[in-house]
Amino acid sequence: MIAKSIHHFVVPFYYQMSVQKTHAIVIRTFPLGEFDKIITFYTADFGKVRAVARSIRRPKSRFGGSLELLNYGTLLFFERPNRDLQIVNNFDLIDAFDGIKADFDRTVYGCYLAELIDAIESERSINRNVFELLRGAFDTLGDVHDITLLARAFELKFLDLTGYAPQLSHCVVCASPVLNPTLLFSSRLGGLLCTGCADKDTNAVPIVRGSCELMKQIRKSDLRYLARLRASDLNHRELKSVLSSFISYHTERTLKSLKLIENLETLP
Numbered sequence: 001m002i003a004k005s006i007h008h009f010v011v012p013f014y015y016q017m018s019v020q021k022t023h024a025i026v027i028r029t030f031p032l033g034e035f036d037k038i039i040t041f042y043t044a045d046f047g048k049v050r051a052v053a054r055s056i057r058r059p060k061s062r063f064g065g066s067l068e069l070l071n072y073g074t075l076l077f078f079e080r081p082n083r084d085l086q087i088v089n090n091f092d093l094i095d096a097f098d099g100i101k102a103d104f105d106r107t108v109y110g111c112y113l114a115e116l117i118d119a120i121e122s123e124r125s126i127n128r129n130v131f132e133l134l135r136g137a138f139d140t141l142g143d144v145h146d147i148t149l150l151a152r153a154f155e156l157k158f159l160d161l162t163g164y165a166p167q168l169s170h171c172v173v174c175a176s177p178v179l180n181p182t183l184l185f186s187s188r189l190g191g192l193l194c195t196g197c198a199d200k201d202t203n204a205v206p207i208v209r210g211s212c213e214l215m216k217q218i219r220k221s222d223l224r225y226l227a228r229l230r231a232s233d234l235n236h237r238e239l240k241s242v243l244s245s246f247i248s249y250h251t252e253r254t255l256k257s258l259k260l261i262e263n264l265e266t267l268p
């Protein structure tokens, strides 16, 4: 008891905070007060971390532009026990992904991937594979030919890594093989339905077998090698419809940047 009370009086609170260091990607920024910002990072070692960057909006901020959205770097932060808002100590930029930011469409897709992670991952649920997936996607997004296929691949791999993996091999209700030429996909039940189970979800949508095979190939393929996969316009449409309805069903949220993407894709 004595030791504890001495500790309490002698040690100022900021010394009780430990400094943590990790690789991190900026997935959201939000102004706070007149000069600060709340930055949400996805980190390699701590999962999602929210932290205040003090004075970042002052003209001569020591952070400069290092904490812009989608930037990747080494983060030092003060960890405040039992608080969900940490304090940014330093951020050393490793990659600002200029190839993404030089192009409006790629930037919108980059923001969508970041927003998806922010929506699904809870704070301090640590998943290094998710971090590597995001970093790999940003590495690729700057010069990939088929941006939308990359987004679909990211969605599918992200769902797999976070425990939502859609069932694409057999019926999600009865586990029997799915033999019908046109498949039925149920977002609510989490995968394919066989003919006998079709009535278990009347909102299930039909997809061609090729779209299902494409999703299975994406699962096995590294993001860098997506160009080797063949995707028709129909496959693109079906993957988009299946994965976005699956995501919105399971996150119960409509993502802002997804709306922006809808607008992009309907432009002439």
Ligand SMILES: [Zn+2]
Pocket: 171, 172, 173, 174, 175, 176, 193, 194, 195, 196, 197
């Ligand atoms: Zn079935």
